[in-house]
Amino acid sequence: MKKMNKLTIFLIPIGIAVNFIGGQIALLLKLPLYLDSIGTITVGALCGGIPGALVGAITNVSISVTNPTSLAYIWLNIGFGLLAGYLSKKGVFKKLWKTVIAGFGFAIIGGGVGSMITILLFDGLGAGTTGMITGMLMTIGFSVQAGAFISELFADLLDKIPTLIIVFFILKSIPVRTLAKLPLGHVLIDMDKVQGASRKVA
Amino acid sequence: MNCISVKNVSYKYPYTEGFALKELNYEFEKGKCYGIIGANGSGKTTFCNLLRGMIPHFFEGELTGDVFIEETDVRNWDSNLLSTKIGYIFQNPFTQISGIKETVFEEIALGLENLGMEKEALIDRVIEVVKLLKLEQLIKKNPNNLSGGQKQRVAFASIIAMNNDIIVIDEPTSQLDPESTAEIFSIINLLRNQGKTIFLVEHKVDLIAEYSDEVIVLKDGQITLSGSTQEVLSNMDLLQMGVMLPQASMLSYDMQKANKQLDSIAITKSQVIEQIKQRVGV
Amino acid sequence: MDYEFINSFKKPQVQNNWFLDLNPLSKLNIILILAIIPIVVKRWEVSVVIILFYFLIAAASSRLKQFSKVYVRLALLIGSLLFIMRAMFIPGEDVLMKIGFLTITQEGVDHGLQFATLVVAICGALVLYSVATQARDLMLVLEKKGVPHTATYVILSSLQSIIDLGNMSKLIMESQKARGIETEGKVTNRIKSFFPILGPLFLGAISNSEEKAIAMDARAFYAPGKNTHLRELRPVSLSEKSVLILINLVFVGFIVWRVVG
Numbered sequence A: 001m002k003k004m005n006k007l008t009i010f011l012i013p014i015g016i017a018v019n020f021i022g023g024q025i026a027l028l029l030k031l032p033l034y035l036d037s038i039g040t041i042t043v044g045a046l047c048g049g050i051p052g053a054l055v056g057a058i059t060n061v062s063i064s065v066t067n068p069t070s071l072a073y074i075w076l077n078i079g080f081g082l083l084a085g086y087l088s089k090k091g092v093f094k095k096l097w098k099t100v101i102a103g104f105g106f107a108i109i110g111g112g113v114g115s116m117i118t119i120l121l122f123d124g125l126g127a128g129t130t131g132m133i134t135g136m137l138m139t140i141g142f143s144v145q146a147g148a149f150i151s152e153l154f155a156d157l158l159d160k161i162p163t164l165i166i167v168f169f170i171l172k173s174i175p176v177r178t179l180a181k182l183p184l185g186h187v188l189i190d191m192d193k194v195q196g197a198s199r200k201v202a
Numbered sequence B: 001m002n003c004i005s006v007k008n009v010s011y012k013y014p015y016t017e018g019f020a021l022k023e024l025n026y027e028f029e030k031g032k033c034y035g036i037i038g039a040n041g042s043g044k045t046t047f048c049n050l051l052r053g054m055i056p057h058f059f060e061g062e063l064t065g066d067v068f069i070e071e072t073d074v075r076n077w078d079s080n081l082l083s084t085k086i087g088y089i090f091q092n093p094f095t096q097i098s099g100i101k102e103t104v105f106e107e108i109a110l111g112l113e114n115l116g117m118e119k120e121a122l123i124d125r126v127i128e129v130v131k132l133l134k135l136e137q138l139i140k141k142n143p144n145n146l147s148g149g150q151k152q153r154v155a156f157a158s159i160i161a162m163n164n165d166i167i168v169i170d171e172p173t174s175q176l177d178p179e180s181t182a183e184i185f186s187i188i189n190l191l192r193n194q195g196k197t198i199f200l201v202e203h204k205v206d207l208i209a210e211y212s213d214e215v216i217v218l219k220d221g222q223i224t225l226s227g228s229t230q231e232v233l234s235n236m237d238l239l240q241m242g243v244m245l246p247q248a249s250m251l252s253y254d255m256q257k258a259n260k261q262l263d264s265i266a267i268t269k270s271q272v273i274e275q276i277k278q279r280v281g282v
Numbered sequence C: 001m002d003y004e005f006i007n008s009f010k011k012p013q014v015q016n017n018w019f020l021d022l023n024p025l026s027k028l029n030i031i032l033i034l035a036i037i038p039i040v041v042k043r044w045e046v047s048v049v050i051i052l053f054y055f056l057i058a059a060a061s062s063r064l065k066q067f068s069k070v071y072v073r074l075a076l077l078i079g080s081l082l083f084i085m086r087a088m089f090i091p092g093e094d095v096l097m098k099i100g101f102l103t104i105t106q107e108g109v110d111h112g113l114q115f116a117t118l119v120v121a122i123c124g125a126l127v128l129y130s131v132a133t134q135a136r137d138l139m140l141v142l143e144k145k146g147v148p149h150t151a152t153y154v155i156l157s158s159l160q161s162i163i164d165l166g167n168m169s170k171l172i173m174e175s176q177k178a179r180g181i182e183t184e185g186k187v188t189n190r191i192k193s194f195f196p197i198l199g200p201l202f203l204g205a206i207s208n209s210e211e212k213a214i215a216m217d218a219r220a221f222y223a224p225g226k227n228t229h230l231r232e233l234r235p236v237s238l239s240e241k242s243v244l245i246l247i248n249l250v251f252v253g254f255i256v257w258r259v260v261g
Helices: A006-028 A038-047 A049-063 A068-089 A096-122 A129-139 A144-173 A191-201 B044-051 B079-085 B104-115 B119-132 B148-161 B178-193 B205-211 B229-233 B236-241 B247-257 B269-280 C003-010 C024-041 C044-060 C064-089 C106-132 C135-144 C149-178 C187-218 C238-260
Strands: B002-012 B021-029 B033-038 B062-069 B086-089 B166-170 B197-201 B214-219 B222-228 C095-099 C102-105
Touching: A006 A038, A006 A049, A006 C149, A006 C187, A038 A049, A038 A068, A038 A144, A038 C187, A049 A068, A049 C149, A068 A096, A068 C106, A096 A129, A096 A144, A129 A144, A129 C064, A144 C187, B002 B044, B021 B044, B021 B197, B021 B222, B033 B044, B033 B205, B044 B166, B044 B197, B079 B086, B079 C187, B086 B148, B086 C187, B104 B119, B104 B148, B104 C003, B119 B148, B119 C003, B148 B178, B178 B197, B178 B205, B205 B229, B205 B247, B214 B229, B214 B236, B222 B229, B222 B236, B247 B269, C024 C044, C024 C106, C024 C135, C024 C238, C044 C064, C044 C106, C064 C102, C064 C106, C095 C106, C102 C106, C135 C149, C149 C187
Parallel strands: B033 B197, B033 B214, B086 B166, B166 B197
Antiparallel strands: B002 B021, B002 B062, B214 B222, C095 C102
């Protein structure tokens, strides 16, 4: 394995903590959103897919201590990290509109893969609000698979678009000197801003 | 013997246009304490990163000229070995605590564990440092829950334990209260007496006057003044470089203006007291 | 100076409890077996027995309070949700009662009971392991097994970062409230207040991580060669090893018997 970038090692714990805290703040503010993958996606965008996936994996393992079912959904958070790294390489996070569209990609992982896990492990009826909605959909005639897919995709779309917007603004606020030290920083550095800033210095 | 020499060094951070350091030349001798002063943004921290080898090993960008650390070009140093040669302490006490140890004793031991020191020797070394820095009361405490001043003392202990010959100290007290500042400077004094080579960046020129052998003044990334502490800190030109003079020097100049001049421009309080005592004849 | 404390590092770290002092990997082994049994058997009675067994182990390792604190709430929450949903939505022949558009069937109840107890039993294994094992002990063992210390650093440091950032987020939230930023009221307002809380927190942590990298470098974090450890754990005793092997053999035998038989 290629030696990991020195700064990446220290950003992974931060990403994990931000996933945690983001989710907690969302709960405290009683938001109908998860907002618990901001760290995964940001680290993926800054450092690449593997570090992003690590953030996701460790987050779910840590959460599993107090909420063990999260271990079943570890693949989602790993997927978010990998996708963030891939999209970042393609320069998607440089433009807000592209970032928002990317939200659909994350929602498909979250909702699609998520509902598959729910169906495989929990017969489609997970322990949560989406499980409730799935149940409701079943009583009006949907199959359990369709019900789980619809409810989880919807919940994830609602979550991932704001999440991605937040990630976009976080990335935009990171100073160039920090970005310069990160594996994918060179993609994210906004050359107009750099030249503007140095003109100001000169 | 020179421990670090800097020859024609200029450095530019990545994605910036101006040079952060320009045409630096200096020979640093072993066992001396070098005070580094200058206004904000004059390049002091960048200079520390250069001396510590973080430039070019951690900070990319454009480095021209040569830096020799113990006669070896910094570019040829294994960056992972440099940490065993040069200690580094900086202003923020919070980021210098590892965050993975549950007691101060273990925190201080971390660097030695990384160096692969055998346990018996390691414990003895940590005890030695704890005594030296008078940290006995803290060893069982969780380092993450200490005050800023305590954390900074633990950070010093952690670096001192590694017994580096060279220590770079970048504004160690800028976030501390006066009492903790005094404690930190008594530690710096201990290091001086142990014959360590020290690079000390500090805003408080009065403390630089007390503790350093030579002073380097930076302005816009250039060395604008350097030499013995007495020489530099009694130079009125400092004011143009955005640096205050020590209170003692100001007083000496004021007395000069009032036609009551001292035998020489004093830079420390004790010098002033000495000279006044002589004059009054106590 | 507290030499008793210092000398404690010269000996293996023990808590004088047979279960807690087992090697972290032995504990993991035992607890994994406990979690797998209900998956294989698929009977609610077995799951309940396993769940009760967790409490027994927790009590024996004087961790009953910590274990119950997390587990009871969790078990009730997840268990009841999983049960109720299955009872309500799973169709079947044997109708027990009808409430509005919901039909509760015997099949639904049976399946709900089996599934809810199974998930709760598996969850219990994780909770029990987390209260009976210190993260730093597990990391120490993993390092001895050859896991690089950068990896264990990442894990331990994220636990501390969660605490640090958590404390900071509370501070920021309070000051945001004091400055009149709405943290209650309409959903849109609450969403708007999310970024001013998380943004500065995250950005500050990112810029600190740069300093942390430099600070840890100064602590020889990347020094070549093997690192040593101030703390050490009790070496795995012969009896611990043999009992563990025995348990594993019985377990494998049990699985084979279930599959073949």
